[in-house]
Amino acid sequence: MKLGIVYNNFLAPKFAGGGAIHSYEVVKRLSKFFNVVYYPSSPVFSWNREIVLQRAKEIEREGIKVSPEFYSILDDQEKFKVRGIKKFLLSDKIAREVSKRYTVDVDFLYEPDHTSFDIFYLGKSTKFGLTLHEPLFYNNSLRYLRRLIKFYKFNPYTGKGFYTRFLYNELYSKPKYKRILKKYKPTFIAAVSKGSLEESGLEGEVLFPGNAFDSELLKLRNGGKEDYIVFWSRLNQDKGIHEIPDIIKRIQSKLSKKVKLILMGRFFDKYNERLFWNKVKKYGLNVEYLGFVSKERLYDTVSKAKLLIYPTHVDGFSLVVLEALAVGTPVVAYGIPAIRSVYSGLSAVKIVKEFDQEDMSRKACEILSSTEEDIEEITNEPKLLDFLKLHSSWDNVANAIKNIIVKYSI
Known part of the structure; x- marks a missing residue:
């Protein structure tokens, strides 16, 4: 044919x-x-x-x-x-x-x-x-x-x-x-x-x-966690970049301590970049910006994070979420149709109503307060492992x- x-x-x-x-x-x-x-x-x-x-x-x-x-x-x-x-x-x-x-x-x-x-x-x-x-x-x-x-x-x-x-x-x-x-x-x-x-x-x-991910990412699973949150994607309004400082602020208020965010990717434009950093400064947040990094550093950083927050508004599937799960990192995301239709039912993906920053921060705190053993339990559930096997080729x-x-x- x-x-x-x-x-x-x-x-x-x-x-x-x-x-x-x-x-x-x-x-x-x-x-x-x-x-x-x-x-x-x-x-x-x-x-x-x-x-x-x-x-x-x-x-x-x-x-x-x-x-x-x-x-x-x-x-x-x-x-x-x-x-x-x-x-x-x-x-x-x-x-x-x-x-x-x-x-x-x-x-x-x-x-x-x-x-x-x-x-x-x-x-x-x-x-x-x-x-x-x-x-x-x-x-x-x-x-x-x-x-x-x-x-x-x-x-x-x-x-x-x-x-x-x-x-x-x-x-x-x-x-x-x-x-x-x-x-x-x-x-x-x-x-x-x-x-x-x-x-x-x-x-x-x-x-x-x-969609699929590189099966080599599976080797990064279960290698231990460090106490930080991660976000990477196109750094623009579609992916909720302006909402991230507000969500981190809510998380800190609930945990009564500072949390670290590692941010990777390129900002869409200077105006949106300035708005983001103005909020970070205003709230006194701990944000480490790595910019656009190599794949090796990206996936190593994501694999060690306790959580990916992902307040996306525009997605058709989200390879970001898929790759985070591949390296063993749980996710809290807005429940837009694409996220719901692909990731519903997986314990390692907490889906909240779009724009509900309060619920997103609450679900994030639950994961951040978990032990490494608790995180490994939800990222190694049989349903997720079957899902990853299917999407690894x-x-x-x-x-x-x-x-x-x-x-x-x-």
Whole structure:
């Protein structure tokens, strides 16, 4: 069976996040089951030509054939290279134009990370499917607005705030995707968690498992704990960065002592970074900021923490939570749909109502007051160990996707 892959971030000039890792690991394995042809999608043609060519050669060395037409389209790159507001306004038009340059000669098309509109235009003449890693759009407008007002604050330097995010969803994402999904109906929509489908109001397949971690992380389990809390992710409002100092303050009040937070990652912008440190200074908190660290140091630090606090508002699965569990560290997280649908029922993940800082601090104190033996008991329960075994191999994820593709290609 010949499988076409439509995607952009294999050739991205910089790290493109967890969705790109998932896509790369999965497609590399799908090439063992199918005759895979890769169709780089329209965003690629806005990037540095030399980097794109280098990445394409690397992909081919991995056994993933790049469509020969890609190279002739790249020769005309200037026709499709747009930046700034034009990139936003013309993205749909450019996707249509690029798709016309490809000759699609496959049995099925697949987009592994819902980032390329091109899949809809290339899929006009064949069956196609896509996988969501975050909600495609937010279908419940009132609920989405109420949530945004609470966590997406106004940035005076950019002029952006909850209203810009809301209007983007209402005037661009939701109407555009609803129109295109109706006009070019996918053979299937899959998602790495039920939460992404739930938020978008869509029906589809839920991948199980939806993601994986490096099995080497399991070697870091049960190596002892030190008395600190950890947080790492994109340091922005979506992940609750502004709420973390308030939660730590509540924890200290309940425990009647100072607690240490180790923070890792990059801040989204200078304004949000300043707001965070102003709160830390105001509350007199003990925060050690390590910045963007190597994987070795990251996972070693997380494995020794007694707790990961994770007040996230936007997630499709959360590799952060998965990797924390892999190295034996319990988690307290907001119960947004993605977190609930993946991690409910695990004793090592305490799920609280979104925005409930009081309950989050209470659950955090319970874990911080526990002995190492108590923590090892909940992080080694049979249900969690079975969960980790399933999620410790990208082969399992690729097999889940392969089965869906085969099911719908018949």
